[in-house]
Amino acid sequence: MSLETDLLVDRRVLRRKLSVWRVLAFLFLAVTLVVAYFAIAGNSALQHRSPHIARIKLDGFVGDQTANLKLFDQIAASQAEGVIVRINSPGGTTSGGEALYDGLRKLSASKPTVAFIDGLGASAAYMAAVGTDHIVARRSALVGSIGVLVQYPNVSKLLDTIGVSVEAVKSSPLKAAPDGFTPTSPEARAALASVVNDTYGWFKDLVKDRRKFDDAGLAAVSDGRIFTGKQALDLKLIDEMGDEATAIAWLGKDKPRLKALPVEDWDKPSTSSSFPFARTGLAWLADNVGLASLGDAIRSAPETPPGALDGLVSVWHP
Incomplete structure (x- = not known):
């Protein structure tokens, strides 16, 4: 037993x-x-746990901003004590620029924010910049291109040449006009112009309010052209010329201890419906084999090709 x-x-x-x-x-x-x-x-509860300056990168075409808006909310609730928005973008959809502007104004209510235009900050990207508390740009950066655009191809002459016509039954003459298959009527052109002008007026009012322009000053910068960083400073489109260190110095102007804080990148989560882990995984792998620029390109690549987008755009490209 x-x-x-x-x-x-x-x-x-x-x-x-x-x-x-x-x-x-x-x-x-x-x-x-x-x-x-x-x-x-990338962004995790294991990272960004101590006081730091958050760096957000806005590169490439400005499209859907769902991921960036989530990122802004995460930063607002984090230990970040200041935010640098590093911009290198020709702009994109007007609605995307509006979303960035609104999101950055909301973030600025809880954290001091500064935009640093590293190379190009035009149209919808400049719209985002004015959503921050302070704008810094390199001397040779391209800034501005305040305006709204809608483009559509018209192939009616080509169709006439090859003997093809497109017929439609409409509920009213301006439904789906212009369609690109027939010459644009004066009424359709006027209707579209009213939409562009309405949004353009809103864009100008936004810039006028944020940059404290009078009517003459606004007229000088809002005809759609771009300016160098030096010209933009003279015209009051930006606050300072400089680099990222200049932006950090501004953040530390009222709180000197911010100058000693580390700068940490916050990468937006992928919103791609197909294999988001593959996208973030490839970017992470590129970063860790010394190809940081490739990693940035993978993360910032638009989910939808710019050419497939419809609607109003605020974008600059030679």
Whole structure:
């Protein structure tokens, strides 16, 4: 009986040990998966836990801003004590620029924000810049292009040449006009112009309010042209010429300790419906093999090709 009792006790002890090891193994696996996910996804509860200056990059075409708006909310709730918005963009959709402007004004209510135009900050990208508290640009940066545009091809002469016509039944003459298949009527052109002018007026009012222009000053900068950083400073489109260090110095003007804080990149989460982990994983891999520029390009690539976008655009391109 004593031997059987000893065996039974040993079995129970062994089972307990196995249970403990199973729990530890499960916890180890869970922690490993969580850390791996955060390493790939970028923004995480494991990062940005101490006071710092957050850096947001706005590169390339301005399209859907769902991911950036989520990012702004995360930064607002984080330990970031200031925000640098690094801009290198020709603009994009007017609605995308509006979303960025609104999001940055909301973020500015909780954190001091400064825009740094590193190379190009035009149209919808400039719209985003005026949503911050202060604008810095390099001397040779291109700034401005305040305006709204809608473009559409008209192939009616080509269709006439090859003997093809497109017929339509409309509920009213201005439905789906202009369509590009027939010459644009004066009424359709006027209706479209009214939409462009309405949004253009809103854009100008936004710039006038944020940059404290009078009517003459606004007229000098809002005819759609671009300016160098030096010209933009003289015209009061920006506040300072300089680089990112200049932007950091401005953040530390009222709070000197901010100058000593580290600058940490905040990368927006992918909103791609197809394999978001593959996208973020590729960007993370590129970063860690010394190809940071490739990683930035993967992260900032638009989900929808610019050529497939319809509607009003605020964009500059030679």
